[in-house]
Amino acid sequence: MSYSFTDIFDIPSLTRLCESYTETNGVVTALLDLQGNVHIKTGWQDICTQFHRVNPTSAKRCTESDTHLAGQLAAGKKYNVYRCQNGLVDVAVPVFVDGEHVANFFTGQFLFEEADQEHFRRQGETLGYDLIPYMDALNRVPVFNEEEIRKIIDFLVCLAQIMGEMGKSRLDLLNMQKLQQEKVIELEGIKNKLETLAAEDPLTGLYNRRSFNRRLNEEFSRAKRYRHDLSVAMIDVDFFKVINDTYGHAAGDEILIAVANTLMKNVRSSDFVARLGGDEFCIIFPEMSSKNSLAVLEKIRALVHQIKIPQTGTLPSLTCSIGLAQVRADYTSADMLLINADKALYQSKSQGRNCSTEFLDTGQMVD
Structure with missing residues (x-):
């Protein structure tokens, strides 16, 4: 795109929508451009923000999860579900504007079933976490069944489609404004030339x-x-x-x-x-x-x-x-x-x- 990401998307309005969705369903959201810049982030779980994405070893796993999800979407998948190596589930949906893949919408940081307490305890010990707050954060991670996951994915796919359509409308408007601006500049140039012709002697370049x-x-x-x-x-x-x-x-x-x-x-x-x-x-x-x-x-x-x-x-x-x-x-x-x-x-x-x-x-x- 020849415009910035924030030119195409109304980030404040989308943020309010995502915040409402998170408050209603407890589902985290994130909108990232293809360069990995985070433009929206709502409801992220403490287990990720205070532990998994802070420790160098587990943070590397998070990055690998993000990369895997984005890579599958770039290959043309409608959405992608992936269990990261830290034990949580992530979902990503691509956002297209005028046929161009411009962003990925993420949710995740949830579980398919009740957490394996022993597994996460061993993981916490291995990574050197303070176990009491770590296990407390784990217990706040939501568990969604298959039907709930399907609804979440359907919502994200629909939202991504609407974002793409809105982005296309804003892109068309920006292109039209750019063309109008170019036309104004062109007409201003013509006007200046005409004024020069009207004011100057064509042979000598002096005023007439x-x-x-x-x-x-x-x-x-x-x-x-x-x-x-x-x-x-x-x-x-x-x-x-x-x-x-x-x-x-x-x-x-x-x-x-x-x-x-x-x-x-x-x-x-x-x-x-x-x-x-x-x-x-x-x-x-x-x-x-x-x-x-x-x-x-x-x-x-x-x-x-x-x-x-x-x-x-x-x-x-x-x-x-x-x-x-x-x-x-x-x-x-x-x-x-x-x-x-x-x-x-x-x-x-x-x-x-x-x-x-x-x-x-x-x-x-x-x-």
Whole structure:
């Protein structure tokens, strides 16, 4: 089984049933898994618990009895009755769940006829028992006739069958729950993949416009609430359409990927980089002044200038234009920040490209 023994069987409920059976009939019970672990034990006789299973010699005989009983059941017997070498009788019934032998139900520690007092006295002397309590324990061992034994065995066989059926039901339930859990995990994985696809640009792996707009609104609200700095940069690859038309879309894609990697490697983990479409990229700089943001952007611009794409061969050095805007007290929406960053980007392009421009609250631009 792929589940533990206690997953399959309701041990507390079975224990209460066995305790009631023992109290009513004086019959001992035990439920053992195939590894010999005892899960239920009720009404065991003192002669076994205080003598036979304590002394090393007689305890070995008990183990041999348990092994013999279990071995016969493994061979396919419906039940097994065995007189152990210590003189008592044991009975075992197999428990099957979905055709698999998983446990053995034991009873025993009784006699078929009145005890041979002399035999047990000699046995007690040989094993070094304290004879008075040993013989007293012997006299408490129940004696069952053939009809009583038959009823006990019938009960155990019926109980083992019911246990198997209940175990099968619990096993089916566990398997169904496992399948449901696996399905939930599978669906969660699909959901995460879909969310990733919905949030990311498939070419560069950067966040897409939808994710950018959501994050920009979040950061804008946070900056206004806590009066934090917030800068937004827009970045365009210069003459990208010409490059794309001249060298092909494969080369263009390589350029976009290289630029995206350059951006990601040179910002903080708290910054947010996105590709809005085409050759247009954006960076959100939470809690960063425009001065520090410009320093980062100038470093990025210099690194973009160093990008080499093998397919382009004679392509002149790559350049980019950058526009930056910082949140101001009078801004009422994140759109104003983006609009002003776009104005600064347009100014960079108007000034010959390959430069960075910051939008000032006066409407002026500064390189």
